[in-house]
Amino acid sequence: MHWPSTGDADWEALYADHLPRIYNYFRFRLAGEADVEDLTARTFEKAWSARSRYRRDLAGFSTWLYRIAQNVCVDHLRSRRTHAPLDAAAEVAAERTLETDEERRSDLTRLAALTAALPGRERELIALRYGAGLSNRAIAPLVGLSESNVGTILHRTVQALRSQW
């Protein structure tokens, strides 16, 4: 099986290369929620069904694919935003104080707690850099910033996270 618009590129190779990246992007972005596998699958299915619209002259394949992942993520965050009754808030708070030992050990949970206070842009940058493993140059068009801006923001964010780790 070949990815038609990517010329001679082997779909198997692309799939093998990008699956862990997309998977980790969602893990970092959503802090290890159970939906990560579902969203990863949705991203690849969308990309596969829209492959005829991909144009090599407009964007690199990975840029195109991560843009789809970003849209899937935004749609997910939007649909997840429910209006829970006030009584539920107390229950949620109680659950959080009774974290299991396993959760306490989970580094990803720690990261989620640290990044919760960060703006969405910084969380997105962390997910793209350390989850998807993209370079600053590849991240820049995805977030609408310059490469040097991406580098600066990431540096500050990582320093802040590091100090609290």
Added chain:
Amino acid sequence: MNDEFLHALRRNPPPRFATELKRRLDRQSARSRRLPIMRMMAGVLLIGGVAMATALLFRDRQELPSKDVPMAQAPAPKAAARAEQRTSAPRPDGRVTGNGSVTSQVPADEASKDIPVALVTSSLAQPLAQALLERLPKYGYFAQPRVATMDGDGAFDALCGNADLVVASRRISDAALARCRKWGIDVVEWKLGYQAVVLAAGPASDPLALTPRDVFLALAQRIPDPADPAHLIDNPNETWHDVDARFDRRSIEVLVPWEGTSRSLFLQLVMVPGCEATLSRGGRRPYAYGYDVCRQLRSDDHSRDVDLGNPLFAQVASVPNRLVVVDYSFYAAHRRELGGTMLEGPAPTLATLTDGTYPAARPVYVYAQKSHLDWNPAARTLAFELTDEDAVGPQGYLLRQGLVPLEAIPRYMQRTRPPLPSPLESLQP
């Protein structure tokens, strides 16, 4: 950068998941290979069905004369009824549209009504967007819309991002459209009409041909010092002759609505261009002189904030050469009581608004991400509202917000095209 702790958080996806997903994609691939065959079969069935329907129709027609049924009482062909139905945009509530035909109901998933519509509007079009959103509750419960006001390219950047709909006071640029298409986003476009403002006078006034720069120099609170243009001074101009020697010595006296769309339009379409033409000289940007320097009107007798009501005509007629700022709809409705426009260039008419030659006018466009219209019922409801005569017709509620409707023919064509327009391929007409 000491970021090993972040790198260490990466994990490989579970092998079971990777294998299962691969299998699903392979199946999807096989399905897509079968699709042409299924399409061909569907085509054959469709053609066969049409042929059978035609044969039945001919048989009915041949039978009618033999039963002596007058042609006037013969049942109307169903095809005509279908054509009639196609000319109406379907509405979310399935009610009767402008031309009287009942249309199909758009399925609105109750659960997905909790998704708020994200609407971005330019500041000029903000009243129009607000009026559109206020109609939403009439079609049932929808989550509270999220509205953002952005000017410049920001609104179109949002269109390529997460915005469902964008209401803009200009057409999308080629670059912004290409950016959206680059990300695989299909953009659809509606033209709502125009926004325009008129600087008019009483019928007995002598004509003037003012440029936006003249108006700025006459009405701004602070203008450049003629002796030292790098510094601003309180506006000393008393007569139009002080503004420019080509005018006579009549006193500057302009009535400006103290709030509302007309005032916003006047500031944006006349004062700001005049300010930029005046202050951009010498490589400086106008806002280097201070925030709001372009929009602050003087507060003396030369520029008076008024409440435009019935006494308006008396106020204008009582003092010769007194000018007044009104929106185009008001001007068009009271053309006889008011004199012509005092702005340089062609007179404001629907034709000059349409061809863009009247300077103080802007078109109003609405853009949407096509895919968002598929899954967001609130966005889809708004999209249908955009072609409704109740909204954009000659008596539409958007006219109260300063919208000038399109001419009848383009409005009719917009209304009778398919319910949702095709994605924009380019900006070529």
